[in-house]
Amino acid sequence: MEKVLGADAVLLSLIEEGQDTVFGYPGGTVIPLYDSLYGKRDKIHHILARHEQAAVHEAQAYAQVTGKPGVCIVTSGPGATNAITGIANANMDSVPLIVITGQVGSAFLGTDAFQETDVFGLSMPIAKWSAQITKAEDIAETMAKAFYIAVSGRPGVVVLEITKNALTSTTDFVYKKAPVIRSYVPYPEIPGEVIDKAAEMINAAEKPLILIGHGVLIARAEKAVKEFVEKSGIPFGTTLMGLSALPSDHPLNVGMLGMHGSYASNMLTNQADLIIAIGMRFSDRVTGKTSGYGTKAKILHIEIDKSEIGKIISADLSVHGDLKSALSYLTPRIEKKTYNRWRKEFDKFYQMELEQVIKKDTHSDLPLIQMGEAVDIVSRKTSGDAVVVTDVGQNQMVAARYYKFKHPNTFLTSGGLGTMGFGLPAAVGAAVAQKFMPETNKMKNFPVVLFTGDGGFQMNEQELGTIIQEKVPVKMVILNNSVLGMVRQWQNMFNGKRYSETDLINPDFVCLAKAYGIKAERVELREDLEPAIQQMLSFDGPYLLEIMVDKDMKVMPFIAPGSTVDEMKLVSND
Amino acid sequence: MNRKYTLLIYTENHVGLLNRISIIFTRHKVNIESLNTSPSMEEGVHSFVITINTSLAQAEHLRKAIEKQVEVLKAFLYEEKQVIPMEVALFKISTEGLKSGNSLEKLIRESSARIITVEPEFLVIEKTGTQNDIQDFLAQLSDFDVREFIQSGRVIVTRPMGKLKDYLLDLERQEEK
Incomplete structure (x- = not known):
């Protein structure tokens, strides 16, 4: 050899x-x-x-x-x-x-x-x-x-x-894939009686709620989840990381869970009599105060990592194993049902959020552009056929709230660690992935759209160099409010508006992009916003669009730290 | 409520594993009271015996987090009544001033301890027992000139009748599937 x-x-x-x-x-x-x-x-x-x-x-x-x-x-x-x-x-x-x-x-x-x-x-x-x-x-x-x-x-x-x-x-080089590791059992067996019990719990529930987490996307189990959801007829919410697992406009989708999620899914979490958690870990950003979480519900936790089961919220029943297998056993055993009255309860809350928050965020009459307007326009113009990448903070939450996802794995964000500076490199990585994808992959020609803030962008702005070296057509939207928006929002709400170290003196981002030979434009007026976004999306190559937005915008609704899910505030007091 | 728990962990013998396990305790702010590692009766399998003082929920969470580590074969959690524990302690006692009578010999005999070596300047006593036995014995030695005292981590056998080999076979069976 x-x-x-x-x-x-x-x-x-x-x-x-x-x-x-x-x-x-x-x-x-x-x-x-x-x-x-x-x-x-x-x-x-x-x-x-x-x-x-x-x-x-x-x-x-x-x-x-x-x-x-x-x-x-x-x-x-x-x-x-x-x-x-x-x-x-x-x-x-x-x-x-x-x-x-x-x-x-x-x-x-x-x-x-x-x-x-x-x-x-x-x-x-x-x-x-x-x-x-x-x-x-x-x-x-x-x-x-x-x-x-x-x-x-x-x-x-x-x-x-x-x-x-x-x-x-x-x-010598001898390669043997997937060697047996005695101490490591990645896909545990799921006993039949556990599936039977789970099916019983589901069939007996009157107000069940499904929570879809990132695990569904990681396990590439979107199809299995779709079949389970649609046969069960149970309304579902997704975590931030679970977004895009099922389409945003799915009739059973009641919105994102957690701190900046939708009003309906959070307010009704404590009305559910069964919570079916699929591939998620009850992060504190999802549960709010744990002692007041799912107060009327039994918990059915389907999860591959045993150490997550019972870590935050104790499960009445857990299915420990691979999601695809678990759901393929479970779906045939559940009854085909609908929960029309229960589903309608979510609509009441959605209407309130629509009138008091969503319309104002996406069709504002305030003098300054709101972040939600930009996301809404990108969403309408791409009709879900885009890979959306965010940084961390207000830009992330607004993109998560207002972009309408259609395809799995088209939302990339930093969830658990919340790493500012993640957005730009992640957008580059997504665009590189597309570059070497076969033509048969429908994501191949989706635009990669980054929503970032002026703060997070500057944490890894050197990656503009990687963009030009790799010639990847990343569409960068800097939602520039010249402040660290999310920290400032907390300072506004909880620290008596003492804006400690959240003002930023920024460079000219358009000039910065141009220094790298990247086409760029700045928008300050609402009437220029839609044409500018259209121009960015139509342009063949990387593009930076700096949008000057209102620094006083707050991401609402909001579960304040220490509050329970159903204490969610719909609008800010001032 | 905090109680004493013993974790019995079987692992592959892999470099760095002690660190991987110990940082799990650090992360959860649980102090390791005693730790003993040794080969097990199965070749290539290492065992850790760790005692901690904590709540049942926390102890169970630690067990799961430890078992999740790639090289950990199995982690068991035991309450005090489920284990038969032993520790060993060594005492170095100065021979000076020992001439007065046979009270030390009597104490050693009554406590089921033993002298393992006698040197001109000192002698070494070994005492095996539970932590309490050892503490009691140490207290009784207060009249003597104890120069050094050292105590091992805990070793245990468990009351449940499971056999390590069975767990290993079960793991191998699952791995083959």
């Missing part, structure tokens, strides 16, 4: 796993890996980010759009520590990634050598699995294990730290 370098073994492993795209940034300890990559450019595209954090966010978005794990290569020391935020972000939102970091030669480990950090130790609390590889002959086996662990069960991030000597020494 022909010997290969450890560095070649890493790339051959990627090829064995069907990976053709990696994101990354070279540096001292990964020079051998990049040298090997140079010879395999025809098989593996490398996307050169401008910062390691951004590279990881890009790989995450790539993974979410393609359904394949994302791969990222960074150097040791600062390369690895820069990647930490991206790793924590992807892991918290259960997106499968393999992050390969360099490390000093094994003889130097523990000596505080140049660019040495304990990546293996640092990554442990924020990754699904980590390993250190110090020998070339261990590379193939560990890579196979890494891919298997990252994608199976509840997916997550695997961090592999490879010492330089492992990359530069030679080894």
Whole structure:
């Protein structure tokens, strides 16, 4: 057998796993890996980010759009520590990634050598699995294990730290996918009697409510959920991360759950007599005060991660296993029903929200443009045929509330970690995913539209460089209110309008884009808004649209911290 | 209500696993009272015995979070009445001033402790028992010149009759499916 370098073994492993795209940034300890990559450019595209954090966010978005794990290569020391935020972000939102970091030669480990950090130790609390590889002959086996662990069960991030000597020494290369790991059972068996009991609970309920979480999208179980929802006739709400699993305009969709979700789904959570949670983890942003959550409801929790069951809200019954299998057993056992009276109760609350909030946000008569107007126009013009990416804060909540989704996995946002600076790189990652997609994929030609704020944009604005290098046509909408809007909203509501450090002096974003050769425009007047958005969407190539918006806008309705779901405030007091 | 719980964890013997397990306690602000790791009766399987003082809900949550780790085969949670625990302690006592009578020998005999070595300057006593037995014995030694005292983590056998081998076979069966 022909010997290969450890560095070649890493790339051959990627090829064995069907990976053709990696994101990354070279540096001292990964020079051998990049040298090997140079010879395999025809098989593996490398996307050169401008910062390691951004590279990881890009790989995450790539993974979410393609359904394949994302791969990222960074150097040791600062390369690895820069990647930490991206790793924590992807892991918290259960997106499968393999992050390969360099490390000093094994003889130097523990000596505080140049660019040495304990990546293996640092990554442990924020990754699904980590390993250190110090020998070339261990590379193939560990890579196979890494891919298997990252994608199976509840997916997550695997961090592999490879010492330089492992990359530069030679080894035989034998690759065996999905090796058996005795201690790891990613898809537990679901006992038949649990399914029977679950079906009984569902059939007996009078006011049931389904909660759809990100798990549905991760498990690619949208079809199974659709069948379950439609046969059961039960109204459903989605978490922020579960958005786009089913169309926004589905007749049983009663809106987003949680802090900035819809009035109806939150107010009626405590009227439900059964809550069926599917692939979600009862985040504090969803439950509000837990002691006042689902007060009349039995809880049926369908979830693959056992440690999530009973963690926040105790379940009366749990189905521990893969969603697709669980639903395929459950759907045939439930009765076909409708809950017209119960469903109509949601409409009453929706009408209130429509009149008092939604119309004002999306068709405002205030002098300044509201964020909701921009999102609404983009939504109407793209009719759901777009990949919507957001940053974190008001821009995120407004996009989540007013964009009407039609296709699964067309909403990318930072949920669990709430990472400002996620948006721009994630949009780049999504656009890169499209670039290498087959024509048969309907998402191939969807515009990638980023909604970001002036604050979050500046946290990773260097990625404009990646956009021009990769020639990806990202449509960037900066909703510029010259403040850190969400923090300011809290300061307004809870800190007596003491606006501590939330005003921003910003650069000229149009000039900034132009410095990169990216077409850009600024809009200040309402009558220019729709034509400007149309121009952005019609333009062939990347485009930055800066929209000057009202800094006093508040995202409503709102469950204040410490309040229960049914104490949600519809409008702000001032 | 906080109580004493013992976690018995079976793992693959993987570098860094102790760190992975211990950070779970740190994250939940639960103090590890004692910890013992050793090989188990199955080749390649390692065991951790960890005692903690916490609520049942928290202990069960910790158990699940530990079992979720890739290299953890199985984690069990036990209340005090479900385990037979033992700890071992060593006492180094200065021989100076020991000449007066045989009270130390008597104490050792009555406490089922034993002398494991005698040197010109000191002798070493070993006492095996529960944490309380050991604390009592230490208190009784107050008349003597105890120079060093060290106590091991807890080891346990459990009252339920499950066998490690059965759990391993069950895991292998599930993995094959």
